[in-house]
Amino acid sequence: MSVSLPRPEIAHARTSDAATDAVTPGAAIPSATLGAATPSAAAPDAAAKLAALRARLQELGSVLVCYSGGIDSAFVLAVATVELGERAIGMTAVSPSLAESERLDAQRLAAELGAQHRLVESHEIERAGYVKNDPDRCFHCKTELYEIAEAKRVEWQLGWVLNGTNVSDLGDYRPGLEAAKHAGALSPLVELGFTKADVRAAAKLLGMRIWDKPAAACLSSRIPYGTEVTRERLAQVGAFEAALRELGFKQLRVRWHERIARIELALSELPRLAEPGVREQAVLAGQRAGFTYITLDLAGYRTGSHNEVLPSRRLPLLG
Structure with a gap:
């Protein structure tokens, strides 16, 4: 439908x-x-x-x-x-x-x-x-x-x-x-x-058509802890992710690191980004979004990758 x-x-x-x-x-x-x-x-x-x-x-x-x-x-x-x-x-x-x-x-x-x-x-x-x-x-x-x-x-x-x-x-x-x-x-x-x-x-x-839909977190999860969340940074990440989806990539994250964009893709999609025509379009899209350096995370897509730097994933929230 x-x-x-x-x-x-x-x-x-x-x-x-x-x-x-x-x-x-x-x-x-x-x-x-x-x-x-x-x-x-x-x-x-x-x-x-x-x-x-x-x-x-x-x-x-x-x-x-x-x-x-x-x-x-x-x-x-x-x-x-x-x-x-x-x-x-x-x-x-x-x-x-x-x-x-x-x-x-x-x-x-x-x-x-x-x-x-x-x-x-x-x-x-x-x-x-x-x-x-x-x-x-x-x-x-x-x-x-x-x-x-x-x-x-x-x-x-x-x-x-x-x-x-x-x-x-x-x-x-x-x-x-x-x-x-x-x-x-x-x-x-x-x-x-x-x-x-x-x-x-x-x-x-x-019979729900989205039964296998990949997990999706809010755009602020793309910004490293300790770096302020701003409207501009959220828009920057959102624009680059939208452009990558237009190129046909499905499971992805763009992690914000100031002038660097770190792209996470499903492992099955990594080879396609290396194709010359696709790679060039991805680089241009990242630069249009405001990034200077466009990088690919070889570990691939995973949820909560910014949590990997935390000393413990069960930090106390309230005193």
């Missing part, structure tokens, strides 16, 4: 042009819009965990899902839409740290799901702790997110704020999880023991 959407005006508490009528609660997710279901590929307990998630959402009654467009939050929103209909709303926070491609993808997917979807502005860039970019940066960003979500939950007369955190997220250094705990946000996938593999298997069981 091809969905063509105009760019909506971003407004506090306004339903975006991507929002569509919710499906009937308890109905099957329409395979025509989500793709062909392949239950045989699901993990053995995916169906059981999916049933438990359905029951948990019915128990909650009405929810605001902090929805980024990634597979985890999209999965929660999809099931919530089926079970709760208009009593489930996906909220996407738009700021300079959200790549334009991610915003558009989130809107398209919400429309395909038939989900209620609203865009709100977030202002983490105005928080000193976020701009300072210490290792607890995500705590300040997520604090902003959950404060907005709680205000919208009350305004939209919903019962609970949910996120898409799963059990696999608990192993890395993720200060945003501390913010969720402080805010009282619920993590139903953690409650029910969903790993990342379980989420993908259950999403595939439902």
